[in-house]
Amino acid sequence: MEADADGRLRQETEEAAEYYRGHRVPQRMEEALNALFPLRPADLYGDLANYLSKFSKAPVIHRLAGRKVLDGVGQPTLEVEIYCTVKNCEKRICSAIISSHYQIHENALSETTEADEKERNDSVSTAVEWVNESLNTMLRDLKPTDQCEIDKMLGEFFSKKVEENKEIQKEEEEGTLSLTSCAPPAVACSKQKKEAKTGKKSSTERTVPPAEPNESVLCGSLAIGGTSLAIAKAGASIKHIPLYLHIALLKRSQDSPEEMTLPLPMVSLLSCEKFAKLKLVKEVMLIPPVQLSLKQGIERALDIQKEMMRLLEPAGKGPCPPLADSKKGRAHKKEKKASPPALKRVSHLGCLTMGCDNLEQPLLLMQTACNNIGLALGTDMYLAINCAAHEVMDYVKGKYEILTGTFRSADEMVDVYVELVNKFPSIIAIVDPLRKEDRQQWNSMCCALGSKCYLIAEDAATNISKLKTNINNIPMCSGVVLKYVNQTKVSDLIELSGLLDGQGHVTILGSPDGESPDASLVDLAAGLGARFIKLGGPSRGERATKYNRLLAIEEELAKNRTLRYEANFEFTDFAEESQPETQRPEVLPPPQEDSLRARSAPGEQHADLGCPK
Template identity: 50%
Template sequence: MACRDSDDKQQRRFNLADLKHQAVEYYRNNEVPQRLEEVLNTMFYQRPADFYGYLANYFAGLSQPPVICKLSGKKILDGIGRPTLEVEVTCRIREREKRVCSSTISSHAEMLENTSNEAFDADERERRESVNTAIEWINESFNEMFRGLQPTDQDNIDKLLGEYFSKKAEEDKIRREAEKEKEAQEAVPPVSHPQPAAPQSGKKKGTKQGKKPSLVEKPILPAEPPEPIVKGSMAVGCISLALAKAAAIITEIPLYMHIALLKANQAIKRCLDIQKQLMKLTEPPVQPPSSVGEGKKSSRDAKKAPPPVLRKMSHLGCLVIGSESLEHPLTLIQTACANLSMELGTDVHLGLNCAAHELMDYSKGKYEILFGVHKSAEEMVDVYLELTNKFPSIKTFIDPLRKEDKQQWIVLRNTLGAKYHLIAEDSCRNVSKLLEDDSMSTPKCRGFILKYTNETKITDFLQVSQLLEDRKQICILGSPDGESIDDSLVDLAVGLGTKFIKLGGLSRGERVTKYNRLLAVEEELSKNGRLCERDERDLFDFVEEEEEEEEDEFDCTDFDTGIVQAAL
């Protein structure tokens, strides 16, 4: 056995040396030899059992990501023998062209059983023309448009598809209007001859007694005309699905998991797009350069001009702007969402991190909500109620009052608590003390934001999360102010099963790192089949519970997992 092992090692060294010599000679004029020689030298040291597999895996990792190289449109038959569309996707994977998958799409119309022969023939002609147009779009325009793009870039793919279809739809609309106008001009109105009026006898015919007048039946409304279909539009949906299937095959995950990951990535992408839009909306206007002769005059005018709008990025990764009203930041977010074709309350929900303890002016005993504008604790309840009336998309208030204003917390809970998350953060800074003194002063709210700081231990989080769960309150993990690049907070939140996580804005590396880790965990859970997809509407599906006997006992409802972001 010893001799055989020795012979195997000598043979392996010979094969490695021979492979190294042949590869260097073959690729002598390229950049490959230097890297290949480095790999082979490493292999000589490690002596892998399967050095060919080692070499293949190494260079596979250095290859370019798969890209689309060809889209093919074909005419096939559907389940009842009518023509429909199929799209084949060919990608370049590891420098080789490979047919990845294909996708078909259903025809755009349904024919009823009582359809006349003329209507059936017209539908068949329109269907054939639509399929032929779709094949033309795919084999010419789309084939050129998508060549070289990565099939995993679904957002960009669908954006290009949408722009192309919008252009074709506008052309089709213009064509249809021109045809209608031409038909109206060619139509000759019929000549109508006036009918002589019937002679009136002078006596009015009265209704006979004992007979009820006949009821006039309401006419049945005619069927709405069918919505016009843009010929070739089948190509748009078929390509979008085909490339989604190709991306799932390339990444070696089921299609439903790929779709779930696209949905997760969209949530963070939405927040990032909104933040970029806010940066554009708050961009200070560019002042035109003044001439040399007007230097003194412009300097005098500059002193009278109002100060520029304050805009900076806080240590929390959030955009900070100057504002003259409480509604101004929310209106900016509303405008940003409208520019991105998003709807507040449907696509995006808002949470306000009020930080009321930072607004208290102790010399006046009131909250300074704006410069020179002071409100009492009682008046703050009315302020929040007015904001929710103007912006129904608000669903969460974090620290709306100081923890000392216990009575106002109860009033705010009774006013808004059945429809909104009222979350406390400032009152539970120390998790271990919260466990030591269960009766410590904390407001009656729907949940708490906990932070991993100082002497807090893992077992402390385990105990306090169980304590809040028993009370039917929400446990939220939040980033501390002095944040680091350690992303363990995400793993801790997922492991504890917290309902939300509060990470701050999508800026600064120490916070973006945690968003990236959140996406990585979600992708890993999805690959293992352990990711639960829930309806986002359930996050804010509040159900009122029966009132407890104690006056200050607060009813809470369980909620699904989500992301709470601090002040976009």
Template identity: 45%
Template sequence: MGQLSVQVDVYCTVKNEEKRVCTAAISSHCEPPDVAFPEAYACDDVRRSEAVRTALQWIGEPLTELLKDHQPDEQDRLDDLLSNFFTVQFAEEQERLQKKKEQRSEEAPPAESPAKPAVPSSGKKEKAASGKAKKGNISEKPIPPAEPQEPVLQGSVAVGSVSLAVAKAAATLRSIPLYQHIASLKHPQQPASELNIPLPMITVISCGKLSPGKLNLMKEVIAIPAPGLTFKQGFQMIRQLQAQMTKQLDAASKAGPASKPQSHLGSMVLSFDRMEQPLDLVMEAAKALELTVGKDIHLAVNCAAHELVDYQKGKYEIANGTAKNPDEMVDVLVDLLNRYPAVIALIDPLRREDKEQWTSLYTAVQSKCYLFAEGTSKSIGFLLAEPDQIMSQASGLVLRHTNETTISDLIHMTTKLKDRNQIHVLGTADGEPCDDSLSDLAVGLGARFVKLGGLCRGERVTKYGRLLSIEEELARQGALGLCTEHKFPEHFEEVDESQPSAS
């Protein structure tokens, strides 16, 4: 998206000759320009530049020296070295910030609290306010305050990108695809005879808070091909669906055919006022193609609820002029799923802080709909250190390979989620590079779904293309498995291993 990023090159000594073996780049945590306000984006651009410069400094000397003379197939050992390096850098940065904070507090003069002027009492106003309180009955309980954001260390992208580059180098030197190498790292004792291509979650409409219409709730409307199809068949089906949607929009437009604005997610940005409208558009397009929504194609909605909260009102602004408290949000979403049973997944339906409502929603819909945490989830590093913080009310997590996350972290996280009977989805971040390694990671890690955005923009299309290539390779080798029917997991704390799981 025209912003600075980091690419890592790996050089190895092969037969006494130094050769560049591979390159790698991972996504950035930074927000794209159409998400932030202009002044915030200008500030973020400065931070991004500093982060990239710091990452290059780390790669250029300390990390290069750290990995020198090691073998690329020592992934666990090298990832430990990278993680330890990051831990030291993070501790030093926290110490520096603490000293800076103490210095500022010492230099700041003591603040004098100004005397509050006496407010003359006017019996009418007090009486009116009292009457208003009675009329309004009991006020709504305030929502829990937002948890502080996790700090992102400048330069941390160096750790994750070097870890990926090491894995790519090992795969190259073994003369095997990256997905096969990742699968062997995850299952070293029992190599899989078959690998599945994850089901694609393809964004077909962006109609969230930044779209021109009143509707805010649906940041992404996502189409998912039915299990049992090949990736190519499902991919072509969604392409036809999107083409049909464009055709219908052009036919309904008085101005005639026109190019539709594209979001950074690679999908059409459309204007809607009600939740039903984008879903009805998809269903009408499917019907025109003689496809059955709920059988041939399923739907998912990324609510991105954490982006919708008005903290002054203590409510979610699901549409301009329409605000709902957390309990009301549960009712809205349950009603939506009852009216549109083809919606089999909600992503970030509520804030992480609304734990009570997450539990209520999960209890109500877990047998027919996945609830995934993406932006509402903690970072992978934090969850590995504090596994009790993994959201038990979610069906699974959308994992992103960003910042200091190593390949070993991804393997451990996916294993931990499986042990908890939760699903892992591999997803892209907003600031995504054109490196297609995420597709290999999704296959090698055995992801159930892969969330790459829409069918436009090169950084997303290259990943879809890579998945098509991987499927062809596996089919030629007779090692291609097919995804089975959707299987909605039971709550991991309530699983009875003596009983068959729900499907």
């Protein structure tokens, strides 16, 4: 009898659903349901609602909303909100804030700062206009789960805007051509006089490959990247899955991964001021060993940071212990000379800021802090340095200014890094050791150090959309830092990371200078299977948010038993795989089995690191 009653109930429910499916009469529906189930428990309505929801239309985009918001350093950037039609009702699904590509120059001239601020404001205002008008109309009624289709439309829209901008520039140039042609070439003459005066310097400059011109960023391009990221977040929300899993499914063509690895954080603890004597090193970072959980690694980095703050206390507030020195007897002899300067402030990168006098000083400070809390660099924690070498190139001399008044050619820079890694074997990653134009020196450096550490290109990968069509544009290296800015789309990031994986490159997701409080970068890195994530320091809210998100993902994967840890760091021995100079490929070949190298404990480190003369 009960089975027959359940069968009749199911049949009546399906008939009611079939009848009311095409009729928008919620009041009559409620009356009918009350008549059908007068004696049923209240939770039956919830079960029925879940059943009927299967027959509802899939959510579609109802509208986009763009607005100007502030990033982590108080500069304007773009936020994109997604509203979808869900069960015939408009509902706010999510929002995404995209980071700005603008670099922060702490000692820039006021004129330069004002120009950057005006350009940034114009770009954000144009992006807001694009989102609220053109993109809002273009993407209406599309499914937010169709990421590839929407990204393709965004790319076509951006291409049209680029062509329109070129036409406008061409008309402006033609309009001013008659005026400029009549003016005397005073600037050209002055340049010729300067070149004549420099003499030998001009001949030296010709031997240095000139810097590639900076790629212009189209005003309003933030709208493309912000909208694509918001669509990805909306698709994950509608599927009721985390964003990192949604990205992983998109990369694997909806093939759900059985296990996932998380990127190791590059934790910036020290930022070296460019106006100090040391010019070459921009950041000193810590990388936890793979054997630790991310929670343990970040906690260990925070302990080192606390000890560094104690070491950098200003005079009068506490003792300042001498820096570590591996050569016995030297620590006392050079205690005054090696004492670090007082702490000034926390950088916009979220790490401590100090001026250094030589290459070894920040590294010895790290070593001292680790030794004081019972940790050993090279086993308990590893080092990485961001050199940003393109920022210290003197194009008049054709050399890098590594210290104030100390210059080295591109070939000599290779020797500097070889000596540095030999004296500090705990360094397992160097970011931007050379300009991207010094391709021959990148090759030499990879052959000399590729089996000992990662040699990473960051400046060469600024335009992801263009890089995925010409990946040979990057020099020979171990890995690439990718940043989600401007017109970058989620599909571009997925496609490029797949190309890098196929060629043996290590993928690193990196935060720009003007970071936003949106933590989606961590989900992107986890979903793409990036090896590292470069988030800056943990001392600013917009960066601490991302570290917290990374820990939350680790906890979730561990709870689901889908978290997998890598066995060890993997380096590539370029010397074994290299070809003759005339036939050497510019793209890194896939790593071989015998190129996997376990990191050994560091030997004794030497003080007074010098530069080859």
